[in-house]
Amino acid sequence: MRARLITVLLALAVAVQHVAAIQCYQCYSTLSPFRCEDDFGLTDNSNLIVGNCQMCSKTTTVLNDEQILVERMCMYVPYADNGCDKRRSNGNSVIACYCSRNLCNSAPRRTAAALLLISVGYAAMYLLY
Numbered sequence: 001m002r003a004r005l006i007t008v009l010l011a012l013a014v015a016v017q018h019v020a021a022i023q024c025y026q027c028y029s030t031l032s033p034f035r036c037e038d039d040f041g042l043t044d045n046s047n048l049i050v051g052n053c054q055m056c057s058k059t060t061t062v063l064n065d066e067q068i069l070v071e072r073m074c075m076y077v078p079y080a081d082n083g084c085d086k087r088r089s090n091g092n093s094v095i096a097c098y099c100s101r102n103l104c105n106s107a108p109r110r111t112a113a114a115l116l117l118i119s120v121g122y123a124a125m126y127l128l129y
Contacts, residue, residue, distance in 0.1 A: 024049070025049060039107050053075060079098060084097035
């Protein structure tokens with residue numbers, strides 16, 4: 001009975017770990033400048049997809065206010081909470097974002113920003129009129 005319980009728990013642990021694995025884009029703009037830029041197209045980037053990730057990341061670095069380096073990575077160990085942080089390092093601006101959904105380190109989400117802008121506009125109109 002105990003052996004059966006251990007077997008079931010191990011199978012469940014493996015299944016949960018397998019379900020938790022996600023896919024991420026992995027590329028470096030220094031190695032493939034037209035394939036990994038900040039607004040890279042998602043039409044034919046299937047060869048940039050890596051599986052069995054626990055978390056995805058996208059780091060954008062602006063060097064001397066002109067050159068932009070982008071790095072998208074698959075992280076096999078959770079590193080941070082979902083979200084972004086912006087910092088300055090040696091005069092360079094670095095934005096590091098972490099997420100835990102399939103292919104979430106793609107191009108920026110303009111739809112969310114547009115929805116927020118529209119919502120704020122409606123709220124302002126409601127308050128003014």
